[in-house]
Amino acid sequence: MALSYKTRKRLSLLILLVGMPLYVVAAVTVVNWLDRPPIWLEFVVYVALGFLWAIPFRFIFRGVGQADPDQGK
Numbered sequence: 409m410a411l412s413y414k415t416r417k418r419l420s421l422l423i424l425l426v427g428m429p430l431y432v433v434a435a436v437t438v439v440n441w442l443d444r445p446p447i448w449l450e451f452v453v454y455v456a457l458g459f460l461w462a463i464p465f466r467f468i469f470r471g472v473g474q475a476d477p478d479q480g481k
Contacts, residue, residue, distance in 0.1 A: 413472075431457075
């Protein structure tokens, strides 16, 4: 089942406005559990978590910044 352009656009806004702040809080919590690691390890963890959040949502964000392909029909 393919999502329409409008649905993907709405989902991407929801993910960025609600999901992203929740993910940031979760990432900071994970780093705090590590009991203040060295700065290089903290940087690596933040970079890895920064990439990991986008992988499951790749299909939603793909093409959202382009013009609506269904608008010309």
